[in-house]
Amino acid sequence: MVEGLRTRKKERTRRAISEVAIAMFLEHGFDQVGVAEIAAAAEVSKPTLFRYFPTKEDLVLDRIADHRGEAAAVVRARPAGRTPLDALHDAFMAGLDAREPTTGLCDHPAVMAYHRLVFDTPSLASRVADYAAADTEALAEAMSEALGETTSGAARETAGEVFGGAAGEVFGGAAGEVLDGALSQAAGETAHEVAPRDSGSPRPVPLLTSRLVAAQYVAVRQILARDNYAALASGRTADERYGEAVTAASTAFELLRHGARAHGL
Template sequence: MPAKRGPSQCLARYYFLPWYSGAMVEELGLRERKKLQTERRVWRTALELFLERGFEKVSVQEIAAAADVSKMTVFNYYGSKEDLVLKPMEHHAGDAARAVRDRLRGESAVAAVCRQFVEMLELRDPSVGLCDQAEVLSIRRLIVETPALLLRAYANRMHGLQRLAEVLEEEAGGDRMDAQVAAGQIMAARNALINENHRRLLEGETADAVYPDAVAAAHRAFELVERGLGGYATRPAE
């Protein structure tokens, strides 16, 4: 029986960041490492079954049996069946908020998010829709074709918007409604760019072919937002 493949580096970066780093794993005790290995095994097993048979046709009990764990163990790591696909992605919900929190002196919130987005495009990061590895595209198709996963993915995006709004409100020292409006505009542009990247890759284009257009589109989209928001949340220069 052939050995199961581990996740590709592209896929691993998407799903396992913040707990994929080898250095981080080495710092864990034996018990923690075993728990992490179990969590990864359950995830890989679930994903293989979902991609092979479809999300709705695979039960949690079947996943547990295939991963050689109990059903309770699956739920100890993943609170719901949807989590088996989307939970590891949740780290990326805070990407835009992190970009704003770590922005440069004199840099606006919009410019910071744009800069981070373009850097991630250069890395062909799956979280900005520009990874054309087969596994990543298959997961994207699975999400789009499964209403329960699509609804959960939307909820994750709304969570990202809320995290960005909280950072903007704190950093700008302004009105909560202003922060919500600004976050909504920034995330709408970001999500539109991601969706377009996904669309082109799913239609058969390569990430390398899409990359120049994706960078240009990012600059255009965030420039439009910047014009509307002006100097909102610009960090004062020293």
């Protein structure tokens, strides 16, 4: 019981520090606020702040970090009879219905301001790109597991050109450049050796295929979110955008399925 109270107290402190930091960043700009100022405003020492948040960027991105690995978790928890892409499509549609910020279809002023802060700040956008690359790796692994694939060895080949400019279409500027690099790296770090299967099982899917499909999914999700956010930033409400968002998502996932269907994804 004591341990539970201690954990809750730490979480409250963590949340309070982050909220103070984000409010200051939104008011003054990320690069115009120092860690010492944040610690003073949050009434904690600098060492205490750094125990909770090792870097300045972590003060902002704690919210996004909570969503890391979600796509892989969706694939692993999918209902029987649903392919990985079916499950990811279902999850994205549910997010649209719930106006989840990760879908870009949340018009709450605080969410819109947070989005601008993250993607207008190069160091924050770079960290988001790192998260995207890690999510791509985790999702590819989950897809391979879903298909009963066993991999070994460290052989790699470059497939990054498949995604040339994909992320640039998502956010543009600093965010687009770093996301392009991250997606290309994630697609290119490919293992070759795949264990043989029983003759009666579906044809094996090289890890390359899983990585490519995963990277395409991550890019599609970002493009959909970016388009939704852009519509809201132009003055439309989430409810006004909803129908178009559903249609766009359905079209995008059908395009993904078209190439992945032959591999059981």
